[in-house]
Structure formats: C-alpha cells, structure tokens
Amino acid sequence: MELLMTNLSHHNSSIHSVEFGWINDFMEDNRTNSTAGEGNSLDCVQILIPQELFLTLGLISLVENILVVLAIVKNRNLHSPMYYFICCLAVSDMLVSVSNVVETMFMLLHDHGLLDVHPGMLRHLDNVIDVMICSSVVSSLSFLCTIAADRYITIFYALRYHSIMTTQRAVAIIVVVWLASITSSILFILYHTDNAVIVCLVTFFCTTLVFNAVLYLHMFFLAHGHSRRIKAFNKGRRQYTSMKGAITLTILLGVFILCWGPFFLHLILMLACPTSPFCNCFFRNFNLFLILIICNSLIDPLIYAYRSQELRKTLKELVLCSWFLGV
Known part of the structure; x- marks a missing residue:
C-alpha cells in the first residue's frame, strides 16, 4: 500500500497500487542493492491490470460475502x-474486499480530480488497510484449520460432538482467533522492516x-471403517453429512x-533471491497475485452455496427478497 501515495502523485491509473506497504518497503530496500544492469538484463513481461477490474471484483466479492453472513444469521438451521x-471465514474474505x-475508490477519485487527500491521511489509510489484509490472511488460515478440526471431531467423535464442540467453546475459539489475528497483524505492520515478519507469515x-x-x-483413510460403527447407532446420515463437510x-x-500460493511464493523469493533478475521479473506481476487473492474471496461464497443445500436455499431467498424490494 506504500505505493498508493506514489501512484496518487503520478496519476497512474493503468496499474493498481501494490497492497501490503510493508512488503513494498522491503522490496524497495532490496532494489537499492541491485544494479540497473541486473534489472534490465531480462525482458520481463508485466501484466497491467486496470483499477476498474479491482473495483468490480472487490464489490462483487463484498456483496457475496455479506449475503453469506446474512444467510447464516437469518437461518436458524445454520446456527451451528x-x-x-x-x-x-466470510468476514475474513470481506476484509480483503473492503x-x-x-x-481503489481513493485512487479513481484522485485520478479524476474529484478528491484531494492529505499525505498524512493516506499514511493512516495505508496502515489501516495493511492491518486489514494481514488480519484476513491470518484469520483465514486459522479458520480453515478450525473448520478442519471441527470436521475431524464430527467424524471421529460423532457421539460426543455436541459435548465437545459447544456453542460457548465455538464462540471462545472465534474470539481468540480474531484477537490473535488483529494483534499479530498490528505487530507485523509495526515491525514490517524486519525479515522475521515475512518468515513468520x-x-x-x-x-x-x-x-x-x-x-x-x-x-479420508479411516472414515470408511469408522462409518460402520456410526451406522450401528443409526447415524449413517450424519456420517455422510460430516464427510460432505470435509470434502467442502x-x-x-x-x-x-x-x-x-503465488503471494506466499512472492514472500519466499523476497527472502531467497531479492536481487536476482529472475525473481525481480516475478515481483513485477504482484498485482496479478492480488487479483488472485480477491478471486479467492469471490469464489469461497460460491463453494458454500454449491456444497450446502440449506445455505443455497437461504441465499436464494435473500436475493429474491432484495430484488423484489428493489423493484
């Protein structure tokens, strides 16, 4: 995001500003150690991505994830x-979209002469967005692990699932994950010049x-044998549902x-070969990796809807209700 201020001053509307200002700082420090000859020794291909594409994908992703959250809140059958x-996980995706x-809106408004922002305000905005992105990364990974653990308990401890994974424990886990994600993200931004931050991520x-x-x-290796024990207690349907959740x-x-993956490969290469001309060619397409990150937050709600009939039904009701209200 550090490049946001540079882009604003140069009115460059053809390339989206680079997210993760601390990463950009790290890259700038390493570029000063490389010679101009190294930078020009390879004919690097750089894919230019318009800001409008970032804005469009971000808005679609934001709407999708808001609908997922509203559907889960509305339908009591989804209160588990x-x-x-x-x-x-949908909220984590929303952080990326927001x-x-x-x-992108700041960039477009400034480029069209509709907004004149003080550099100090941009600096604060830059830090806030960096924290949001870092929180999204850490919380997304954490909740993927949490969902995996939940599915594991459902399959192998089905008879004791409700006593193990109670609502109170689920809420406690959620609070701990968000507190840890936000705290670690703030620390990452404060100490972004230290290579240890990238190593930690x-x-x-x-x-x-x-x-x-x-x-x-x-x-997946043991579920088949375990399913026989579950069927003995007439819980075959639950076993099927649990495996469906694991597949999802x-x-x-x-x-x-x-x-x-490309973003984390970017981080690894920043540590392994920051001055290599080959790695610098990879770095030039960082905006493409950002598009992939936004696509992740856009695809996830489609996976939820496709794999869950109950959620799909509620989403349809919300969309139809919104459409009729709009009419």
Missing part, C-alpha cells in the same frame, strides 16, 4: 459451530497446510492454496 466458523474497494502458512493435510489424510473444506483449502 461449523457455520459460525464459515461465517467468520480494503481493495476503499483503496511463511512459517504460519506452511504450518497450517501441514496441519490440514494431516487431518485430511486421517479423515478440502475444496476451500485447495482454492485458498491456488489463490494465495
């Missing part, structure tokens, strides 16, 4: 720990992937890796 965690929409990303992979392997989570995690 798993859907509470999905609701929080930060993107706010920044990459380590957290890899740790959560390993955690989910271990749970998935255990779930697998899809969510797969989409998350595809959309956020």
